[in-house]
Amino acid sequence: MPQSRVVQExxxxxxxxxxxKPTIKDVxxxxxxxxxxxxxxxxxxxxxxxxxxxxxxxxxxxxxxxxNPLARGLITGRTQAxxxxxxxxxxxxxxxxIAGVEKAAREQGYKMLLAPHNQDPSQAVSAxxxxxxxxxxxxxxxxxxxxxxxxxxAALPAAGLPYVLAFYRxxxxxxxxxxxxxxxxxxxxxxxxxxxxxxxxxxxxxxxAANNASRERLKGYRQAHAEMDLTPDEALIVSQHFMVEGGxxxxxxxxxxxxxxxDAVFACNDHIAAGFIRGCREKGLRVPDDVAVVGxxxxxxxxxxxxxxTSMRMPLPQVGQLCVERLIYRLEQGAAWEPETITLPxxxxxxxxx
Amino acid sequence: MPQSRVVQExxxxxxxxxxxKPTIKDVxxxxxxxxxxxxxxxxxxxxxxxxxxxxxxxxxxxxxxxxNPLARGLITGRTQAxxxxxxxxxxxxxxxxIAGVEKAAREQGYKMLLAPHNQDPSQAVSAxxxxxxxxxxxxxxxxxxxxxxxxxxAALPAAGLPYVLAFYRxxxxxxxxxxxxxxxxxxxxxxxxxxxxxxxxxxxxxxxAANNASRERLKGYRQAHAEMDLTPDEALIVSQHFMVEGGxxxxxxxxxxxxxxxDAVFACNDHIAAGFIRGCREKGLRVPDDVAVVGxxxxxxxxxxxxxxTSMRMPLPQVGQLCVERLIYRLEQGAAWEPETITLPxxxxxxxxx
DNA sequence: CTGAAAGCGCTTACAG
DNA sequence: CTGAAAGCGCTTACAG
Numbered sequence: 001m002p003q004s005r006v007v008q009e010x011x012x013x014x015x016x017x018x019x020x021k022p023t024i025k026d027v028x029x030x031x032x033x034x035x036x037x038x039x040x041x042x043x044x045x046x047x048x049x050x051x052x053x054x055x056x057x058x059x060x061x062x063x064x065x066x067x068n069p070l071a072r073g074l075i076t077g078r079t080q081a082x083x084x085x086x087x088x089x090x091x092x093x094x095x096x097x098i099a100g101v102e103k104a105a106r107e108q109g110y111k112m113l114l115a116p117h118n119q120d121p122s123q124a125v126s127a128x129x130x131x132x133x134x135x136x137x138x139x140x141x142x143x144x145x146x147x148x149x150x151x152x153x154a155a156l157p158a159a160g161l162p163y164v165l166a167f168y169r170x171x172x173x174x175x176x177x178x179x180x181x182x183x184x185x186x187x188x189x190x191x192x193x194x195x196x197x198x199x200x201x202x203x204x205x206x207x208x209a210a211n212n213a214s215r216e217r218l219k220g221y222r223q224a225h226a227e228m229d230l231t232p233d234e235a236l237i238v239s240q241h242f243m244v245e246g247g248x249x250x251x252x253x254x255x256x257x258x259x260x261x262x263d264a265v266f267a268c269n270d271h272i273a274a275g276f277i278r279g280c281r282e283k284g285l286r287v288p289d290d291v292a293v294v295g296x297x298x299x300x301x302x303x304x305x306x307x308x309x310t311s312m313r314m315p316l317p318q319v320g321q322l323c324v325e326r327l328i329y330r331l332e333q334g335a336a337w338e339p340e341t342i343t344l345p346x347x348x349x350x351x352x353x354x
Numbered sequence: 355m356p357q358s359r360v361v362q363e364x365x366x367x368x369x370x371x372x373x374x375k376p377t378i379k380d381v382x383x384x385x386x387x388x389x390x391x392x393x394x395x396x397x398x399x400x401x402x403x404x405x406x407x408x409x410x411x412x413x414x415x416x417x418x419x420x421x422n423p424l425a426r427g428l429i430t431g432r433t434q435a436x437x438x439x440x441x442x443x444x445x446x447x448x449x450x451x452i453a454g455v456e457k458a459a460r461e462q463g464y465k466m467l468l469a470p471h472n473q474d475p476s477q478a479v480s481a482x483x484x485x486x487x488x489x490x491x492x493x494x495x496x497x498x499x500x501x502x503x504x505x506x507x508a509a510l511p512a513a514g515l516p517y518v519l520a521f522y523r524x525x526x527x528x529x530x531x532x533x534x535x536x537x538x539x540x541x542x543x544x545x546x547x548x549x550x551x552x553x554x555x556x557x558x559x560x561x562x563a564a565n566n567a568s569r570e571r572l573k574g575y576r577q578a579h580a581e582m583d584l585t586p587d588e589a590l591i592v593s594q595h596f597m598v599e600g601g602x603x604x605x606x607x608x609x610x611x612x613x614x615x616x617d618a619v620f621a622c623n624d625h626i627a628a629g630f631i632r633g634c635r636e637k638g639l640r641v642p643d644d645v646a647v648v649g650x651x652x653x654x655x656x657x658x659x660x661x662x663x664t665s666m667r668m669p670l671p672q673v674g675q676l677c678v679e680r681l682i683y684r685l686e687q688g689a690a691w692e693p694e695t696i697t698l699p700x701x702x703x704x705x706x707x708x
Numbered sequence: 709c710t711g712a713a714a715g716c717g718c719t720t721a722c723a724g
Numbered sequence: 725c726t727g728a729a730a731g732c733g734c735t736t737a738c739a740g
Contacts, residue, residue: 023732023733024734034711034712035712035733036735039735040710046709046710049710067487068487070425070428070734071716072734073424073716074717074733074735075733076734077716079424099444132375133421133422134423134435135424244654244658245657271654271658275657281660301653301659304631379718390719390728393718401725402726403725424717425716427718428716428717428718428734710739712739713737714736715736715737716734716735720730724727
């Protein structure tokens with residue numbers, strides 16, 4: 001009898017056809033306990049006689065029993081899994097947040113189902129439907145450096161699942177938990193660093209004008225100036241796409257003949273910063289001597305740029321981790337609660353561009 | 355009666371508490387059909403009288419009915435979802451393959467459950483257990499530029515699920531489907547490009563010595579030389595980590611005083627190439643005039659490097675897409691089959707470094 | 709303290 | 725062609 005079990009185990013571990021997975025009934029039979037007892041023992045949800053308990057545990061162990069999450073989910077309505085809504089998986093920022101989500105989820109015994117929506121509201125809605133149908137326990141919605149389409153955020157409450165926003169600060173009225181990075185402080189620190197270097201014509205190259213992170217960083221930029229009783233030249237404040245090409249275009253704008261060039265640039269991401277540096281080079285300007293440059297994101301190519309790029313680092317894995325913790329907290333609390341936004345500071349990584 | 359349904363729908367779409375999701379029973383009741391009939395209509399698995407069929411469809415539509423995948427999976431053993439095993443989510447290569455997997459999966463009506471294993475066999479085994487327990491329909495295992503831990507590949511068959519390897523060419527005996535990139539051809543094309551430029555001392559900077567992709571690319575490097583009756587200087591062939599720092603170290607090795615420097619470098623990824631370029635700069639060597647450089651991966655920072663980096667592009671999204679197609683094909687075929695490896699060619703993206 | 713039984717929401721032989 | 729019923733693998737009132 002025990003022998004036949006061993007054989008099964010070998011089949012499972014070997015390269016052969018999969019054995020039939022043992023069910024709770026098999027464990028009950030093998031341990032001489034009732035299905036009820038097995039369930040209670042395995043879930044620790046009721047005290048069970050100690051000898052029964054031990055036989056159940058032994059049998060489960062020996063059979064390699066694993067409860068079927070589908071059956072369990074059907075009854076409990078919980079699946080020990082989160083849906084993670086993301087725009088796409090190509091973004092450096094997004095993947096680092098996901099890494100934090102995954103790690104924290106795993107540590108808490110949860111799995112993560114990824115649902116990219118490609119910034120398409122109808123895809124997002126259908127993903128949300130599916131996540132709900134699969135009885136996810138909650139949803140984490142990750143925004144990247146660009147804002148999510150508003151309809152996507154708006155679709156979240158309708159799913160009827162607890163959710164937390166990562167990297168996106170909800171409007172006052174939204175009643176949503178979120179974990180965000182302090183973009184204002186990041187913008188402040190970056191700008192302040194350039195001011196401390198003695199620069200006084202600091203350009204600001206933001207992302208698309210509507211981008212929330214950019215707007216916050218611009219506030220920090222202004223604040224740093226204001227604190228030193230300086231007024232930035234509004235002509236130095238421009239918007240571009242978060243790409244190398246955007247940075248090159250910004251350089252064309254700001255370094256064109258006939259205008260006084262900036263002596264520093266704070267770029268809202270590293271791609272822009274890199275493109276700007278390239279633009280400087282083409283104009284014959286030296287970085288950092290003529291133009292000091294600070295980027296944002298601390299991209300892993302920063303050390304490889306010429307010169308190595310000084311950049312703001314965001315605590316991205318922590319954002320993911322805190323989202324998970326928040327979500328689990330909500331799951332366990334249930335009932336009424338006040339939405340909460342956790343704000344994490346950025347830090348400056350000084351290299352040679354500023 | 356219809357009115358109360360409308361109210362429910364509003365609750366669902368609004369910001370209120372989630373309504374109870376309708377079940378197949380609700381659809382049966384609303385349409386006056388049997389549960390059996392509803393099931394057959396919705397699955398198209400048996401012909402049903404046309405008027406019944408239409409009433410069922412209408413009711414399902416109106417109620418916003420979505421079959422519970424958990425209940426369905428419990429019976430059918432299928433969940434319309436794949437598990438995707440990855441080392442981590444930080445790799446540029448991995449995320450691009452994942453994007454391809456996700457897109458193809460979505461188009462075929464499948465979801466994707468991501469399971470990172472951090473190159474830790476025990477994490478991989480437990481992820482595999484979980485994926486099996488959740489009744490995934492199949493598994494796609496994605497390797498990045500570095501080889502997977504062999505135990506991780508070895509654990510795959512034991513899960514008893516169909517699986518496909520992405521980016522990893524299985525050994526002859528492994529009997530596994532896979533979709534890989536033609537690293538040999540990539541190495542050949544890159545090297546050939548440098549040779550055609552007239553370079554004759556071409557260094558090869560690979561990843562860790564055991565790395566399979568590197569070894570294949572080296573074969574291509576040798577082949578390109580052989581075709582022109584050239585023999586590369588073995589001293590120019592070095593191994594480094596796939597990082598900017600690795601490239602810098604390679605530059606230290608190859609450009610040190612007293613040795614004849616290479617006039618070109620083929621680096622096995624863009625981070626290495628970028629680090630090497632930085633090393634050249636520090637030695638006062640011009641790229642590409644003194645040293646031409648070709649990287650690998652076509653990283654999105656390539657255009658921002660100085661000079662913009664010429665690099666090999668791999669058809670990564672296609673790798674993911676073909677994995678999904680292969681897997682679905684296996685699911686539908688079942689039974690006996692011969693393992694198949696699909697090999698996709700790389701292409702050269704010429705910028706200014708070579 | 710304990711177990712038989714109902715039931716979660718489906719699918720699918722089975723019997724009409 | 726059609727539907728009542730069994731059953732997937734669990735959890736948990738319910739009744740002893």
